[in-house]
Amino acid sequence: MIVITGATGALGGATVEHLLKCLSADQIGVSVRDVAKAQQFADRGVRVRRGSYDDPAALRDSFEGAEQILLVSQNDPGGDGISLHRNAIEAAVAEGTQRILYTSHQNARGDSPFAPSHEHAATEALLAESGVAWTSLRNGFYAHSLDWLLGPWQQTGVITAPADGPVSWTDRADAAEAAAIILTGQHPVDGPVTLTARRAVTFDDIATTAAELTGRDITRVVIDDEQWLADRIAAGTPEQMAHLLLWFFHAARHGHFSETDPLLAELLHREPRTVADLLTDRINTRVPNTM
Numbered sequence: 432m433i434v435i436t437g438a439t440g441a442l443g444g445a446t447v448e449h450l451l452k453c454l455s456a457d458q459i460g461v462s463v464r465d466v467a468k469a470q471q472f473a474d475r476g477v478r479v480r481r482g483s484y485d486d487p488a489a490l491r492d493s494f495e496g497a498e499q500i501l502l503v504s505q506n507d508p509g510g511d512g513i514s515l516h517r518n519a520i521e522a523a524v525a526e527g528t529q530r531i532l533y534t535s536h537q538n539a540r541g542d543s544p545f546a547p548s549h550e551h552a553a554t555e556a557l558l559a560e561s562g563v564a565w566t567s568l569r570n571g572f573y574a575h576s577l578d579w580l581l582g583p584w585q586q587t588g589v590i591t592a593p594a595d596g597p598v599s600w601t602d603r604a605d606a607a608e609a610a611a612i613i614l615t616g617q618h619p620v621d622g623p624v625t626l627t628a629r630r631a632v633t634f635d636d637i638a639t640t641a642a643e644l645t646g647r648d649i650t651r652v653v654i655d656d657e658q659w660l661a662d663r664i665a666a667g668t669p670e671q672m673a674h675l676l677l678w679f680f681h682a683a684r685h686g687h688f689s690e691t692d693p694l695l696a697e698l699l700h701r702e703p704r705t706v707a708d709l710l711t712d713r714i715n716t717r718v719p720n721t722m
């Protein structure tokens with residue numbers, strides 16, 4: 432059995448959907464905080480058990496019989512991710528799991544200006560010490576984060592943001608499909624692997640692409656960090672989230688998210704989605720770029 436955590440979230444849920452296309456439902460389990468939210472999987476024959484990273488007994492029960500586990504990283508910026516992930520890894524080891532896959536982040540390192548990177552690096556160290564085979568999916572920065580970072584450029588024709596750097600923006604649905612491909616043994620990989628789009632682009636590049644796609648002038652304006660932070664908070668972005676977004680710019684301008692790797696394309700047997708694909712979707716659906 433393959434057990435997916437975070438299956439009531441976006442990446443975990445999409446991974447289950449991919450697994451259902453190539454495995455029978457009784458080979459798949461989900462470990463979720465709220466089993467009611469996973470009813471659609473239970474209805475299709477997937478084993479649904481309660482599992483929360485702060486509840487070791489429930490985790491063990493939800494991991495019972497799992498040969499592989501996809502451990503989706505916790506998503507609370509104020510949470511103690513290292514302790515929570517340690518609980519999950521210990522439960523997996525106790526249940527005799529043969530491999531743990533973990534959703535990490537590209538360039539996970541303890542000294543990154545982007546704080547979530549520290550949690551990912553520490554979790555990878557726990558996996559390395561666990562004695563169980565492990566794969567760390569160092570996913571590229573999710574491209575849909577641009578919905579929050581670019582601001583309302585479709586309305587204003589201006590992308591106003593702090594100084595940035597090249598980022599290999601990666602589609603979350605592509606990352607979920609890649610996780611399923613690895614879990615089903617179609618392309619086994621071991622240890623930390625980087626899964627990104629083919630190209631790293633800056634906000635200047637994105638403004639150029641947006642102008643080409645819309646036929647309008649789209650201007651990139653660099654704004655002072657503190658001004659941007661104050662504007663965001665004044666516009667209603669929660670303070671903790673606004674700081675997290677600013678750390679992104681600090682890390683990006685030092686090249687922390689510029690790495691690209693061909694592995695994602697190799698796993699998918701197609702080109703990963705690009706920022707131009709995302710912008711095209713947004714232009715067609717007129718999704719507002721605000722947070």
Ligand SMILES: NC(=O)c1ccc[n+]([C@@H]2O[C@H](COP(=O)([O-])OP(=O)(O)OC[C@H]3O[C@@H](n4cnc5c(N)ncnc54)[C@H](OP(=O)(O)O)[C@@H]3O)[C@@H](O)[C@H]2O)c1
Nearest residue numbers: 437439440441442443464483484504505506570571572573
């Ligand atoms: N590469 C990137 O750019 C990037 C960007 C953002 C996030 N991430 C990371 O990637 C992960 C997956 O992304 P996503 O978009 O699928 O996030 P998501 O939709 O927020 O899903 C996260 C899932 O993790 C579960 N979860 C959170 N804390 C948990 C806990 N203490 N115990 C058990 N389950 C817990 C959530 O459960 P509930 O459904 O009960 O809430 C949810 O199902 C995120 O959690 C985050 O760590 C990466």
